[in-house]
Amino acid sequence: MATQIGATEKDTREFQTIKVEVEGALGRLILNRPERLNAIGATMLLELAEAARWFDRHRELRVVIVSGAGRAFSAGADLRDSPMGAVNADHSWLYRREVGQSGLRAADALEQMHAVTIAQVQGYAVGGGLVLMALCDLRVAADDAVFFIPEIDLGVPLAWGGIPRLVREIGPALTKELVMTCRRFTPAEAKAAGFLNRVVPADQLEREVNQLAAQLLAKPSVPVIITKEHVNAVTRVMSAGITSFADGDALLGSIGEAESRQAARNYTKKALGAEREL
Known part of the structure; x- marks a missing residue:
């Protein structure tokens, strides 16, 4: 729907799990499942892809702020609504692969x-939530945000293109450590590794992101867009050969292993227990 606010038209679209809006040159994408700490399920993945296409239809749009409603950016893949949960042996290989590739x-x-996309990160940014951050051009986090990548504890590899994107952003050694150990790390460590642009007090996060967006919007649009595309082209060349075309296949292979299924059960039991205590 579109409504008129002053001289600027505001456009919004209805989704189940996210909110999107465009007002002039500024857009917002809000993960909107605060009761689930904005966990990313099968529905949200489909809606995120559609939202990206919707934003691209706004020719005057120049900056999109990506954030999470409530007290978390995103708790990562939804253990209750995983795309892989819909897969069973009765489905064709093509169907199973398509489901597996939905995150990518x-x-x-x-x-x-x-x-240009700016991640506005508060609270938890876990697993797929961290990958969502890596997709954004710029990243600003509250100083009390919490980061970790639990996929291996769940018995699966990090998917959704997470490995090549993290290697691109923080290098191979730190990517291996953070993914293989599943340990928590701080915004200060993430900034020192080059993953974050800014770390600010939590009560200043929204203002800092809005100011950054305003700085970008005040610049000539063409060289800003060219710079984004140029940097992305350079990073693609730098990471040639590091691809994620078969993430879905890797996920399908992992969930078929007894060890992985047991790890997933253990992690899910622990995670759901902690969730009830929150």
Whole structure:
């Protein structure tokens, strides 16, 4: 729907799990499942990909702020609504692979958006939530945000294009450590590694992101867009050979292993127990 606010038209679209809006040159994408700490399920993945296409239809749009409603950016893949939970042996290989690739397709769509994207990160950014951050051009986090990548504890590899994107952003050694150990790390460590642009007090996060967006919007649009595309082209060349085309296959292979299934059960039991205590 579109409504008129002053001289600027505001456009919004209804989704189940996210909120999107565009007002002039500024857009917002809000993960909107605060009761689930904005966990990313099968529905959200489809909606994120569609939202990226919707944003690209706004020719005047130049900056999109990506944030999470409530007290978390995103708790990562939803253990209750995982795309892989819909897969069983009765489905065809093509169907299973398409489900497995849904996260990668959403990630690619968001990363390839025309507008400059800014991640506004508070609370937890876990697993797939951290990958969502990596898709954004710029990243600002509250100083009390919490980061970790629990996929291996769940018995699966990090997917959604997460490995090549993290290697691109923080290098191979730190990527291996953070993914293989599943340890928590701080915004200060993430900034020192080059993953974050800014770390600010939590009560200043929204203002800092809005100011950064305003700085970008005040610049000539063409060289800003060219700079985004130029940097992305350089990083693609630098990471040639590090691809994620078969993330879905890797996920399908992992969930078939008894050891992985047991790890997932253990982690899910622990995570759901902690969730009830929150």
